Amino acid sequence: MRMATIKEVAKRAGVSVGTVSNVLRGSNQVAANLRDRVNHTIALMDYHPNHAARSLKTSQTHLLGMVISDLTNPFFPQLARGAEDAAIKQGYLVITLNSDDQLDREKRILSALRSRRVDGILLVVAPNGGHDAHIRAVIASKIPIVCLDRVPEGIPVSSVATDAVAGTEMCLRHLIALGHRRIAMLGGELELKTAQDRLQGYKNMLAEADIEIEPGLILTGDFRTASGYLLTKQLLLSGRNPTAIFVANGMMALGALRAIKELGRQCPGDIALAVFDDVPGNGSFFPEVTAVVQPAYQIGYQGVELLLRQRATGEPRTPVQILLQAELRIGESTQLLRTSPVLTR
Amino acid sequence: MRMATIKEVAKRAGVSVGTVSNVLRGSNQVAANLRDRVNHTIALMDYHPNHAARSLKTSQTHLLGMVISDLTNPFFPQLARGAEDAAIKQGYLVITLNSDDQLDREKRILSALRSRRVDGILLVVAPNGGHDAHIRAVIASKIPIVCLDRVPEGIPVSSVATDAVAGTEMCLRHLIALGHRRIAMLGGELELKTAQDRLQGYKNMLAEADIEIEPGLILTGDFRTASGYLLTKQLLLSGRNPTAIFVANGMMALGALRAIKELGRQCPGDIALAVFDDVPGNGSFFPEVTAVVQPAYQIGYQGVELLLRQRATGEPRTPVQILLQAELRIGESTQLLRTSPVLTR
DNA sequence: TTGAAAGCGCTAACAA
DNA sequence: TTGTTAGCGCTTTCAA
Numbered sequence: 001m002r003m004a005t006i007k008e009v010a011k012r013a014g015v016s017v018g019t020v021s022n023v024l025r026g027s028n029q030v031a032a033n034l035r036d037r038v039n040h041t042i043a044l045m046d047y048h049p050n051h052a053a054r055s056l057k058t059s060q061t062h063l064l065g066m067v068i069s070d071l072t073n074p075f076f077p078q079l080a081r082g083a084e085d086a087a088i089k090q091g092y093l094v095i096t097l098n099s100d101d102q103l104d105r106e107k108r109i110l111s112a113l114r115s116r117r118v119d120g121i122l123l124v125v126a127p128n129g130g131h132d133a134h135i136r137a138v139i140a141s142k143i144p145i146v147c148l149d150r151v152p153e154g155i156p157v158s159s160v161a162t163d164a165v166a167g168t169e170m171c172l173r174h175l176i177a178l179g180h181r182r183i184a185m186l187g188g189e190l191e192l193k194t195a196q197d198r199l200q201g202y203k204n205m206l207a208e209a210d211i212e213i214e215p216g217l218i219l220t221g222d223f224r225t226a227s228g229y230l231l232t233k234q235l236l237l238s239g240r241n242p243t244a245i246f247v248a249n250g251m252m253a254l255g256a257l258r259a260i261k262e263l264g265r266q267c268p269g270d271i272a273l274a275v276f277d278d279v280p281g282n283g284s285f286f287p288e289v290t291a292v293v294q295p296a297y298q299i300g301y302q303g304v305e306l307l308l309r310q311r312a313t314g315e316p317r318t319p320v321q322i323l324l325q326a327e328l329r330i331g332e333s334t335q336l337l338r339t340s341p342v343l344t345r
Numbered sequence: 346m347r348m349a350t351i352k353e354v355a356k357r358a359g360v361s362v363g364t365v366s367n368v369l370r371g372s373n374q375v376a377a378n379l380r381d382r383v384n385h386t387i388a389l390m391d392y393h394p395n396h397a398a399r400s401l402k403t404s405q406t407h408l409l410g411m412v413i414s415d416l417t418n419p420f421f422p423q424l425a426r427g428a429e430d431a432a433i434k435q436g437y438l439v440i441t442l443n444s445d446d447q448l449d450r451e452k453r454i455l456s457a458l459r460s461r462r463v464d465g466i467l468l469v470v471a472p473n474g475g476h477d478a479h480i481r482a483v484i485a486s487k488i489p490i491v492c493l494d495r496v497p498e499g500i501p502v503s504s505v506a507t508d509a510v511a512g513t514e515m516c517l518r519h520l521i522a523l524g525h526r527r528i529a530m531l532g533g534e535l536e537l538k539t540a541q542d543r544l545q546g547y548k549n550m551l552a553e554a555d556i557e558i559e560p561g562l563i564l565t566g567d568f569r570t571a572s573g574y575l576l577t578k579q580l581l582l583s584g585r586n587p588t589a590i591f592v593a594n595g596m597m598a599l600g601a602l603r604a605i606k607e608l609g610r611q612c613p614g615d616i617a618l619a620v621f622d623d624v625p626g627n628g629s630f631f632p633e634v635t636a637v638v639q640p641a642y643q644i645g646y647q648g649v650e651l652l653l654r655q656r657a658t659g660e661p662r663t664p665v666q667i668l669l670q671a672e673l674r675i676g677e678s679t680q681l682l683r684t685s686p687v688l689t690r
Numbered sequence: 691t692t693g694a695a696a697g698c699g700c701t702a703a704c705a706a
Numbered sequence: 707t708t709g710t711t712a713g714c715g716c717t718t719t720c721a722a
Binding site: 350351352362363366369370394395397398399400401402403 | 698699700701702
Binding site: 015016017019022029030031034053055057058059 | 691692693694695697698699700
């Protein structure tokens with residue numbers, strides 16, 4: 001059965017389509033009795049305005065596209081929920097797509113989104129080694145775009161992200177205050193600004209505490225669980241004996257914890273652990289992991305708000321970069337145990 | 346800047362709009378030289394067909410709507426990814442929305458999705474206490490709909506879900522084989538078929554093992570972490586002394602673990618724990634929790650396939666109910682410790 | 691305050 | 707094989 005059209009509603013209610021349209025759009029130019037009659041007919045016929053027709057006429061889809069790397073990384077569902085809430089509040093819907101951090105997927109997704117005439121794009125960029133022509137093409141086409149979480153370098157684009165340098169510094173300060181000096185760092189792909197920032201924060205704090213940087217304690221992975229697992233095994237079997245590990249994100253931390261467990265080491269007894277980004281399940285298990293918790297929901301929420309603001313006012317001359325502060329949540333994984341051999345040397 | 350239209354492309358290429366349309370749709374009725382000229386012009390003008398206009402004409406949006414309860418429950422991201430992959434493979438995009446298990450949100454979402462004229466709806470129903478008129482309205486309107494995860498009762502609708510009875514039985518069998526007889530059950534809202542099924546599986550196995558059901562060991566919550574936490578505290582302080590707890594989902598298990606930890610009990614030393622549904626972070630912490638792992642990705646994937654199949658062939662006379670089997674993953678949380686007082690009575 | 695009608699960009703039926 | 711055109715359902719002017 002076909003869906004009712006505005007014409008059918010108008011006929012049934014005994015008014016013109018213009019009047020029905022006015023009622024739909026909440027115009028107060030319509031007499032109360034007519035308005036009631038129309039609304040009643042709408043309910044009666046279970047009428048739902050055809051969005052495609054409306055889009056065609058107004059050239060607005062009220063659709064936003066969002067490209068994230070992977071929804072199964074718990075950082076992104078929160079971000080997606082923030083985006084959804086902000087979008088719905090303004091009458092928009094969001095199509096979310098996963099790039100898995102693969103450049104070709106990102107390109108195809110962006111292309112599909114353009115065909116759909118989305119009113120704006122939220123993008124968590126994949127590492128691209130400088131191949132950013134497809135992103136520049138979006139900017140050139142005047143589709144409003146805001147980058148989330150990862151701020152691409154060398155592209156004039158607005159963004160909302162966590163202040164990763166400050167967040168990392170806060171965490172390292174905590175570790176150093178506990179007496180740790182041999183702190184290892186498991187980082188993400190250094191193409192990504194966020195990965196660089198976390199490494200930078202690490203270096204800053206070591207320098208501030210007059211701790212010499214030991215290159216062998218800095219390992220680079222790719223923000224995935226498998227990578228955290230491998231690097232941790234490698235690190236713990238390297239004989240470099242760090243007393244603490246700082247991990248660049250939650251997924252890697254999961255791998256690190258598994259490796260520590262498998263090697264029969266105790267955390268925090270044998271080794272302390274702290275993470276940038278929250279860890280799935282954190283707080284329900286032992287040890288609760290000390291984590292720099294990002295305002296993921298806010299990144300999504302403010303990203304949409306910024307996007308729609310820019311859309312409303314026209315793209316600003318200079319891009320806006322919003323930096324949100326993270327929060328340090330101290331857990332058992334960096335707890336000092338009296339009996340612990342960790343810091344006694 | 347406006348985007349190019351098919352008319353402009355036709356003019357520039359010196360052909361009619363009909364010809365451009367034929368080229369776009371890959372018709373082989375077009376002479377090679379014209380086709381090349383048109384394709385060249387399309388590339389030149391960076392033309393992208395207007396999806397809204399096409400939708401209006403063909404009354405197909407190639408959009409699917411998906412309503413889930415909460416993306417931050419890790420079960421759903423997997424399901425969403427399965428749906429996305431299956432949809433993209435057939436040229437569809439998915440709009441995912443969270444109902445938070447609230448009936449009014451579900452209604453509003455369904456209404457928005459209908460306005461968007463989505464080609465099909467994937468729905469994880471919220472508990473509704475029999476208020477399912479809005480779902481029946483979708484069915485009446487002939488929009489293909491497939492329910493995921495939770496099979497609503499008394500509504501003729503296709504679905505893809507986990508075989509919760511069998512999954513629970515498998516898990517209880519494991520617990521009973523370990524010698525447990527005082528097994529508590531923390532369930533979800535009994536309005537939901539999945540919650541009922543899990544309880545049913547529990548009862549089935551106790552009956553099979555000739556264990557009398559003790560009502561005080563069966564607590565009912567709402568599938569959320571807070572509920573798992575509260576019920577576990579209540580249970581452990583009740584003096585009923587269960588030796589094992591079976592929890593109805595992963596989020597509740599997180600709460601249960603936290604409660605056990607806070608009360609200073611050891612798992613599995615003092616109490617064993619098993620869960621229907623996986624637990625966030627499981628496997629990286631101690632204890633790894635014995636879990637009935639659902640094929641979440643498959644539920645999403647097969648849900649979309651079923652939906653599109655039904656759309657292609659017309660709604661079938663009788664709804665199809667697909668039941669997928671879960672897998673029991675045994676962890677440390679149900680490990681028998683020689684020193685454990687648990688089973689010595 | 692209400693109605694009539696043009697037209698958004700496309701597809702598909704039909705004509706040439 | 708290619709061109710012409712009606713019309714999808716809506717918003718929005720303009721007239722009444």
